[in-house]
Amino acid sequence: MPVYKLCMKITKKNIPHLLIYIIVFLIVSSIMAVTAQKSHKEQETFSRVKTNIAFINEEESPLIEGLKDELGKAANFVELPDETETLQDALFFRRIVYILRIPEGFTQRFINGDYMPLEKTTIPDSYSSAYIDLAINKYLNTARLYIQQMGGITQEELVSYLKENLSKETNVEIPYSEPEADLNYSNYFFNYLAYSLLSILILGMSALMISYNDRDLKRRVGCSPLSDTAANLQFILANLTFAMVSWLIMVVFCLIIDAKNSLTLNTFYFIISSFIFAFCGSGMGFFIGSVAKGNETISAITNVVVLGSCFLSGVFVPVEFLGSTALKIASFTPSYWYVKANNRIAQLTHFDAAYIKPVLSDMAIVFCFGIAFFALSLVIRKNRRYS
Amino acid sequence: MVIKVKNLVKRYSELIALDHLSFSVRKGEIFGLLGPNGSGKTTAINCILSLLKYDKGEIEIFDKPMTPEAYDIKRNIGIVMQNVAVYNELSVYENIDYFCGLYVKDKNLRKKLVDEAIEFVDLNDYRKFYPNKLSGGLLRRLNIACGIAHKPELIILDEPTVAVDPQSRNKILEGIKELNKKGATIIYTSHYMEEVEQICSRIMIIDKGRAIATGTKEELKAMITLGEKITVESYDISEEHLIRLKNLPNIVSVEYKEQLLEIKSSKGKNNLENVLEFIKRENIQFGKIYSELPTLNDVFLEITGKELRD
Numbered sequence: 001m002p003v004y005k006l007c008m009k010i011t012k013k014n015i016p017h018l019l020i021y022i023i024v025f026l027i028v029s030s031i032m033a034v035t036a037q038k039s040h041k042e043q044e045t046f047s048r049v050k051t052n053i054a055f056i057n058e059e060e061s062p063l064i065e066g067l068k069d070e071l072g073k074a075a076n077f078v079e080l081p082d083e084t085e086t087l088q089d090a091l092f093f094r095r096i097v098y099i100l101r102i103p104e105g106f107t108q109r110f111i112n113g114d115y116m117p118l119e120k121t122t123i124p125d126s127y128s129s130a131y132i133d134l135a136i137n138k139y140l141n142t143a144r145l146y147i148q149q150m151g152g153i154t155q156e157e158l159v160s161y162l163k164e165n166l167s168k169e170t171n172v173e174i175p176y177s178e179p180e181a182d183l184n185y186s187n188y189f190f191n192y193l194a195y196s197l198l199s200i201l202i203l204g205m206s207a208l209m210i211s212y213n214d215r216d217l218k219r220r221v222g223c224s225p226l227s228d229t230a231a232n233l234q235f236i237l238a239n240l241t242f243a244m245v246s247w248l249i250m251v252v253f254c255l256i257i258d259a260k261n262s263l264t265l266n267t268f269y270f271i272i273s274s275f276i277f278a279f280c281g282s283g284m285g286f287f288i289g290s291v292a293k294g295n296e297t298i299s300a301i302t303n304v305v306v307l308g309s310c311f312l313s314g315v316f317v318p319v320e321f322l323g324s325t326a327l328k329i330a331s332f333t334p335s336y337w338y339v340k341a342n343n344r345i346a347q348l349t350h351f352d353a354a355y356i357k358p359v360l361s362d363m364a365i366v367f368c369f370g371i372a373f374f375a376l377s378l379v380i381r382k383n384r385r386y387s
Numbered sequence: 388m389v390i391k392v393k394n395l396v397k398r399y400s401e402l403i404a405l406d407h408l409s410f411s412v413r414k415g416e417i418f419g420l421l422g423p424n425g426s427g428k429t430t431a432i433n434c435i436l437s438l439l440k441y442d443k444g445e446i447e448i449f450d451k452p453m454t455p456e457a458y459d460i461k462r463n464i465g466i467v468m469q470n471v472a473v474y475n476e477l478s479v480y481e482n483i484d485y486f487c488g489l490y491v492k493d494k495n496l497r498k499k500l501v502d503e504a505i506e507f508v509d510l511n512d513y514r515k516f517y518p519n520k521l522s523g524g525l526l527r528r529l530n531i532a533c534g535i536a537h538k539p540e541l542i543i544l545d546e547p548t549v550a551v552d553p554q555s556r557n558k559i560l561e562g563i564k565e566l567n568k569k570g571a572t573i574i575y576t577s578h579y580m581e582e583v584e585q586i587c588s589r590i591m592i593i594d595k596g597r598a599i600a601t602g603t604k605e606e607l608k609a610m611i612t613l614g615e616k617i618t619v620e621s622y623d624i625s626e627e628h629l630i631r632l633k634n635l636p637n638i639v640s641v642e643y644k645e646q647l648l649e650i651k652s653s654k655g656k657n658n659l660e661n662v663l664e665f666i667k668r669e670n671i672q673f674g675k676i677y678s679e680l681p682t683l684n685d686v687f688l689e690i691t692g693k694e695l696r697d
Contacts, residue, residue: 002485002488002489005485005488006474006477006485009476009477009481010474010476010477013476014476211474211475211476214472216468216470216471216472217472217473217474219433219436219438219466219468219472220466220468220472220486220533220534221489222436222437222438222455223436223438223461223464223466224461224486224489224490225458225459225461225462225489225490226489227456227458
């Protein structure tokens with residue numbers, strides 16, 4: 001297999017050059033994956049935040065004391081003098097977002113079942129004030145129920161029932177289980193692999209193509225008894241060997257860095273997905289190398305194709321932030337389906353056929369892209385034979 | 388016949404690169420394709436090798452029609468391109484081994500052939516050198532070694548001495564003669580008439596894609612009227628001298644430029660003697676005087692009306 005051996009020799013000569021790229025990409029992928037993992041964790045963390053409110057009470061009663069206690073679960077009380085200007089300033093400067101005024105006689109009228117509204121002033125469009133409204137409504141509606149059902153109930157009894165009632169919590173079980181392993185690193189690393197692997201494959205291929213596609217050298221090979229088919233097959237084989245070695249280096253790196261999660265089924269599927277993507281990337285490199293003439297053209301195409309497809313496909317920016325038009329365009333690139341498959345794999349907790357099927361179909365699309373690239377390249381090379 | 392080309396036509400839109408070109412190459416000869424740059428020599432070679440589609444004509448090599456898929460024919464052809472076609476990433480040895488490997492699968496035989504080719508082009512000291520470390524002449528020798536390592540029956544050399552120093556050029560030409568002696572049939576294209584004259588047993592002069600004359604160098608020279616070219620160095624020639632010189636027997640043309648008197652005579656006896664007598668008689672002072680036989684350039688000039696290197 002002279003062409004295969006030739007390609008391997010040329011690639012070997014370019015190893016130092018390619019190794020620099022591989023190391024840089026591995027470091028960048030790793031840093032980006034770690035950074036993305038951290039920001040993902042920050043997004044997951046929930047902490048309850050209390051709203052600052054001013055509670056102006058014009059009467060003292062056990063019912064209102066109980067309301068204040070209940071509101072204390074969702075709000076911080078800010079002590080302010082009952083002066084219109086001071087209260088307005090506090091709202092304007094966001095020291096408080098809600099002013100609740102309990103008018104005199106409210107308790108008696110409430111117990112009697114008469115209508116008397118509470119007075120509230122809030123910052124317009126403040127979502128946190130809605131929590132205060134909910135807490136007040138919950139307390140008073142429950143109190144009204146007790147009053148209606150238990151005639152002659154004292155305020156103390158009412159408050160004690162309310163306290164007991166409102167402190168009850170219901171356990172809810174959601175039929176969803178978190179993945180056993182923390183797959184964020186792998187997910188991000190394998191997603192970034194779309195960029196690093198494609199870049200390395202196209203760079204490696206371009207070095208090979210520039211040598212091999214030299215007009216005079218091609219003519220010399222064209223005069224030999226080596227058939228075009230044999231030469232192309234050997235070339236594709238060399239191309240795939242290079243792709244597989246690059247893929248292996250990157251995958252092994254990920255498995256070492258994220259060793260604790262390397263034995264999960266999710267990681268296994270990540271590896272399969274990236275393997276198919278490496279095949280597709282190899283086809284893409286072969287295609288670009290067949291179409292482009294010269295180093296500059298190849299590097300320009302690499303930047304446009306690789307960066308463009310990675311930006312559109314959710315490698316750098318999550319797909320949730322991309323518009324529908326961008327996603328439609330992205331669906332014509334293999335990176336989109338690769339990232340889609342990876343994101344599905346990261347969410348997998350069950351590995352039954354029903355769960356795996358969408359992942360496999362995404363992988364199949366990536367594989368088909370690879371086949372299409374190889375087929376197109378062969379057609380182009382055949383047509384250029386006499387040019 | 389090793390090669391038979393019949394009515395070959397190749398057009399590049401409006402330009403006719405090959406215009407009903409016909410010729411044949413006999414076994415064991417060095418066949419020269421001589422013509423100025425752009426005359427169609429390389430196009431003809433590319434068509435013969437099926438590297439280029441042609442519009443009309445027939446090409447047979449080893450009595451079989453030549454096609455892109457005629458691998459049994461290609462197996463016996465060696466090609467040395469006009470431009471050096473080697474891989475910069477491979478050493479001298481690796482380059483020859485690669486191109487030889489396209490023809491010879493047996494590893495041991497290939498090693499022997501590669502060593503012989505290196506020996507033949509005298510690149511033994513440069514086996515491990517990479518092409519970018521070689522001089523122009525050495526690169527040309529490497530280019531030749533890559534084309535002939537598999538010992539083909541037919542070797543096509545397309546201007547292999549372009550931009551080569553005289554020492555390397557002589558080595559290359561000697562090498563070609565040696566290959567021929569060992570039994571290879573050779574097609575040699577060049578626009579250097581001296582080279583073609585020196586090594587080729589038969590020559591075809593080509594211009595604008597047409598064969599204008601074919602034969603041995605003697606046959607070609609016999610085709611023209613010019614028999615001898617006499618040059619006299621003198622500063623003492625008048626217009627009257629020129630008119631009288633023209634009247635001497637066999638004289639075809641007389642030209643006096645930059646103190647050089649150039650007299651062209653047709654085939655005949657005593658031409659130089661007649662000119663010398665005239666100079667003596669007229670008491671013309673002169674420096675050197677010499678006589679030359681016609682060259683292929685003269686053949687080309689007489690047939691086409693222009694110099695070979697125009």
